[in-house]
Amino acid sequence: MRKDSRLSRMLHILIHMDHMDEPATSDHIAIILQTNPVVVRRTMGCLRDKGYVTSVKGHGGGWRLNVALADITLLDIHNALGESSVFTIGLSDENTECLIEKAVNRELANALKASEDLLLARFGEVSLDKLAI
Amino acid sequence: MRKDSRLSRMLHILIHMDHMDEPATSDHIAIILQTNPVVVRRTMGCLRDKGYVTSVKGHGGGWRLNVALADITLLDIHNALGESSVFTIGLSDENTECLIEKAVNRELANALKASEDLLLARFGEVSLDKLAI
DNA sequence: AACTCACGAAACATATTAAGTTACATGAGT
DNA sequence: ACTCATGTAACTTAATATGTTTCGTGAGTT
Ligand code: FES
Ligand code: FES
Numbered sequence: 001m002r003k004d005s006r007l008s009r010m011l012h013i014l015i016h017m018d019h020m021d022e023p024a025t026s027d028h029i030a031i032i033l034q035t036n037p038v039v040v041r042r043t044m045g046c047l048r049d050k051g052y053v054t055s056v057k058g059h060g061g062g063w064r065l066n067v068a069l070a071d072i073t074l075l076d077i078h079n080a081l082g083e084s085s086v087f088t089i090g091l092s093d094e095n096t097e098c099l100i101e102k103a104v105n106r107e108l109a110n111a112l113k114a115s116e117d118l119l120l121a122r123f124g125e126v127s128l129d130k131l132a133i
Numbered sequence: 134m135r136k137d138s139r140l141s142r143m144l145h146i147l148i149h150m151d152h153m154d155e156p157a158t159s160d161h162i163a164i165i166l167q168t169n170p171v172v173v174r175r176t177m178g179c180l181r182d183k184g185y186v187t188s189v190k191g192h193g194g195g196w197r198l199n200v201a202l203a204d205i206t207l208l209d210i211h212n213a214l215g216e217s218s219v220f221t222i223g224l225s226d227e228n229t230e231c232l233i234e235k236a237v238n239r240e241l242a243n244a245l246k247a248s249e250d251l252l253l254a255r256f257g258e259v260s261l262d263k264l265a266i
Numbered sequence: 267a268a269c270t271c272a273c274g275a276a277a278c279a280t281a282t283t284a285a286g287t288t289a290c291a292t293g294a295g296t
Numbered sequence: 297a298c299t300c301a302t303g304t305a306a307c308t309t310a311a312t313a314t315g316t317t318t319c320g321t322g323a324g325t326t
Contacts, residue, residue, distance in 0.1 A: 002282055002313050003223020011237045012225060025272065034226060036315055041273065057273050058323030074240070084312085088221055088283090090136020092145060093167060103264045104144045107207070111255045119248035126244075131236045135284055135311055158301065169286055174302065190302045191294030217283085221313090 006043050006081050009033050011074065014052070015132045018069050023062030043081070050080040069132055075123035086116050139176050139214050142166050144207065147185070148265045151202050156195030176214070183213040202265055208256035219249050 013033060017024050026037035026044070033040065044063055047053045054066050089112065091105040146166060150157050159170035159177070166173065177196055180186045187199050222245065224238040 003218070004221050004313060005223045005225045006313080007222060008225040008234075008237055008241055011241075012231070012234045015233050015237070023272095027272080037272090038275090038316070039314060041275090042314095045274085055273060056323085057271080057321075059271055059325065061272050061323075063273090074244075084221065085136070086221060087219055088137050088217065089140060089219060090138045092138045092141040098145070099266050100148050100264065101141075101145045103266060104141055104148070107259060107264055108141055108144075111207075111252055111259075114255065115248045115252035118251050119244055122244045122247065126240060131233065131240055133232050133236060137284060139284080156301095160301085170302090171287070171304090172285060174304090175285090178303085188302060189294085190292075190300080192296065192300050194294070194301050196302095 004084070007074070007078055009035075010043060010047060010077050010081070011128065011131065014047075014065060014072075014077070015069065015128055017053075017063065017065045018128075018132065023056060023060065023064045025062040029063065046080050046082065047077070050076070052076070052080065069129035070127050072128050073124050074126045074128070075120055077128075078120070078123055086119065087112055137217070140207070140211055142168075143176060143180060143210050143214070144261065144264065147180075147198060147205075147210070148202065148261055150186075150196065150198045151261075151265065156189060156193065156197045158195040162196065179213050179215065180210070183209070185209070185213065202262035203260050205261055206257050207259045207261070208253055210261075211253070211256055219252065220245055 013024075013029055016032065026040040029040045029044070030037040041055075044053060044055070048055055052065070052067055052072060054064050056062060056064070089108070091108060092101060094105060096102060096105075146157075146162055149165065159173040162173045162177070163170040174188075177186060177188070181188055185198070185200055185205060186196050188194070188196050222241070224241060225234060227238060229235060229238075
């Protein structure tokens with residue numbers, strides 16, 4: 001599958017929006033992210049559900065940042081985008097009766113969890129203002 | 134995309150093969166892994182290229198483990214399977230001129246690398262005999 | 267009231283990649 | 297000659313982010 005670039009895109013555009021006074025329209029954001037306005041609405045909708053941005057219809061409408069960059073971390077945005085797995089690596093039959101297979105899956109699961117924990121911990125340490133220049 | 138279960142499957146079957154005296158046919162392995170013989174040949178072929186297993190055609194043929202479990206680590210098998218990325222998370226446009234986007238991508242790349250390094254280091258510490266019961 | 271702008275949402279198409287499948291060729295033992 | 301088993305090519309399927317089209321809805325403008 002294609003790589004999930006939503007986190008990177010959202011971080012980028014949130015910082016961009018922090019520099020703006022006017023709301024940013026989906027069309028405008030789509031041009032910056034080199035994508036489609038519907039993709040923007042779909043992804044930004046996840047952030048709106050968490051209260052990080054607000055959307056306004058009609059003339060002068062669009063998307064507005066609802067929090068200070070210093071108050072949100074990469075982890076907040078990552079979590080807002082859903083709970084899909086971070087890894088391409090998966091386990092084999094998890095309902096197996098084979099003890100060997102269970103041991104293999106256990107070892108892999110532990111290793112993956114430790115790796116993901118490190119990643120998320122780091123995400124949690126970085127607020128968005130650290131990335132703004 | 135579906136999760137990549139090749140590592141889990143190969144670890145399982147390599148340990149299984151260590152218990153065997155006869156070579157294991159692709160059909161036999163496919164049954165154990167609940168998959169197709171061609172998938173087995175395709176994946177095992179990666180391990181043969183590294184010398185971890187050998188394949189023999191014809192009567193009494195099949196796949197045979199070529200090394201001691203204690204002499205190979207999870208990392209060896211992981212590497213043998215190719216160099217595809219471990220993460221579903223990707224970066225946005227890597228040729229961007231925007232400094233903010235560059236900073237975002239740099240931060241994400243560093244975090245992902247640290248996480249992957251930890252994973253691979255752990256894989257490197259575990260030899261397959263540790264998983265055999 | 268009519269018009270335009272911008273989001274909301276459904277439905278469908280595309281791209282990517284592991285996995286699954288079919289079919290045939292090749293080499294080895296019986 | 298026959299059977300067994302791998303080698304390989306070509307095609308299909310599954311899963312999921314992304315991309316696209318289309319229509320609906322609410323809000324401001326004229
Ligand atoms: S285009 Fe504005 S921050 Fe990158
Ligand atoms: S079936 Fe033999 S090790 Fe799992």
